[in-house]
Amino acid sequence: MTGSFEERVAATVAAVRPADAAAMAAARQRQARLTKPPGSLGALEDLSVRLAGIAGVCPPPLPEPAALAIFAGDHGVHAAGVTPWPQEVTGQMVANFLAGGAVVNAFARQVGAAVTVVDVGVAGPLPAAPDLRDLRVRPGTGNLLTGPAMSRDEAVQALAAGITVAGELCDGGARILLCGDMGIANTTPSAALVAAFTGTAPGAVTGRGTGVDDATYARKVEVVAAALARHRPDPADPVGVLAAVGGLEHAALAGYLLAAAARRVPVVVDGVIAAAAALAAAALAPAAVDAMVAGHLSVEPGAGVALAHLGLAPVLDLGLRLGEGTGAVLALPVVAAAVRALREVATFDSAGVTEK
Numbered sequence: 289m290t291g292s293f294e295e296r297v298a299a300t301v302a303a304v305r306p307a308d309a310a311a312m313a314a315a316r317q318r319q320a321r322l323t324k325p326p327g328s329l330g331a332l333e334d335l336s337v338r339l340a341g342i343a344g345v346c347p348p349p350l351p352e353p354a355a356l357a358i359f360a361g362d363h364g365v366h367a368a369g370v371t372p373w374p375q376e377v378t379g380q381m382v383a384n385f386l387a388g389g390a391v392v393n394a395f396a397r398q399v400g401a402a403v404t405v406v407d408v409g410v411a412g413p414l415p416a417a418p419d420l421r422d423l424r425v426r427p428g429t430g431n432l433l434t435g436p437a438m439s440r441d442e443a444v445q446a447l448a449a450g451i452t453v454a455g456e457l458c459d460g461g462a463r464i465l466l467c468g469d470m471g472i473a474n475t476t477p478s479a480a481l482v483a484a485f486t487g488t489a490p491g492a493v494t495g496r497g498t499g500v501d502d503a504t505y506a507r508k509v510e511v512v513a514a515a516l517a518r519h520r521p522d523p524a525d526p527v528g529v530l531a532a533v534g535g536l537e538h539a540a541l542a543g544y545l546l547a548a549a550a551r552r553v554p555v556v557v558d559g560v561i562a563a564a565a566a567l568a569a570a571a572l573a574p575a576a577v578d579a580m581v582a583g584h585l586s587v588e589p590g591a592g593v594a595l596a597h598l599g600l601a602p603v604l605d606l607g608l609r610l611g612e613g614t615g616a617v618l619a620l621p622v623v624a625a626a627v628r629a630l631r632e633v634a635t636f637d638s639a640g641v642t643e644k
């Protein structure tokens with residue numbers, strides 16, 4: 289891979305193009321001709337039209353094989369007492385993903401998605417594992433309550449890491465990318481990012497993460513508010529926002545989303561971490577949203593705020609708040625079904641079915 293991190297991010301941003309209007313018009317027309325009452329597939333019809341727009345062709349290709357990347361990082365804001373879980377759980381869960389023992393591994397096996405685990409900023413040492421992609425930028429972020437989470441250069445390096453992973457997965461044959469994350473405390477920077485990019489009050493975007501008690505929740509809202517007051521992140525400067533109040537996995541996911549859009553490959557957003565990253569990607573390249581599918585609506589309130597801001601309707605709403613990419617993985621069969629409808633269902637003309 290040639291070029292500086294900055295050049296690679298700039299080139300990816302410049303390569304993002306909006307959805308193809310002609311392919312979308314053709315998909316809409318084809319939906320109207322399929323042997324079913326018009327509109328009877330509800331949200332799947334809009335989804336199929338969007339997928340045609342992303343691919344630039346109607347019908348779009350089947351979204352297989354599918355590849356999930358789980359970006360893992362730690363967070364200096366852990367020291368502020370925003371989560372009940374010890375920081376070392378991030379690295380321990382990375383080992384669990386690599387051993388195939390996490391929830392997302394079970395779900396990925398169910399839908400046939402390949403899992404790649406990427407260290408972009410875990411704090412502690414990780415066991416050497418051939419399957420672990422080591423793109424660590426630094427061992428955890430700084431505490432966003434007392435200083436920037438990272439430098440601008442580190443944010444750009446993490447963005448480039450996500451671009452690298454998306455490129456490798458697409459070059460390896462993936463026809464759809466799925467977003468995953470792991471990082472104890474990362475719902476706090478997620479809330480800060482959503483507040484910064486959407487202008488929403490901290491209390492409306494901060495949630496209970498892994499399940500914090502009332503006292504911890506109140507502290508979390510205060511931490512998000514104090515971080516925003518301290519850094520005054522400017523949404524017109526997305527790299528500055530990521531550096532001030534983001535996380536390494538957020539920046540990497542933003543790069544991953546941008547690279548998928550640049551390659552015209554659909555990319556499924558997971559919960560609040562990926563949704564916050566999607567806001568950063570959209571701030572860098574607004575048309576990147578056209579390549580995004582919202583896999584599910586996380587319980588975390590910032591997720592709904594972010595998806596509404598992006599204009600994305602979630603495929604599933606199951607009350608999930610796990611992360612790891614679980615909601616994106618579960619949405620995959622629905623996305624594939626939307627494509628199959630356009631590709632495989634007969635038309636009134638071809639099947640000789642009488643219209644009303």
Ligand SMILES: O=C(O)c1ccc[n+]([C@@H]2O[C@H](COP(=O)([O-])O)[C@@H](O)[C@H]2O)c1
Binds near residue numbers: 475498
């Ligand atoms: O995906 C979500 O919306 C989501 C909601 C709540 C928690 N999580 C996961 O839980 C961890 C962060 O939770 P917390 O409470 O430590 O900030 C991190 O590993 C996330 O993947 C993820």
Ligand SMILES: Cc1cc2nc[nH]c2cc1C
Binds near residue numbers: 611
């Ligand atoms: C056990 C555990 C698993 C997770 N997976 C994603 N975030 C997580 C947080 C915890 C605490």
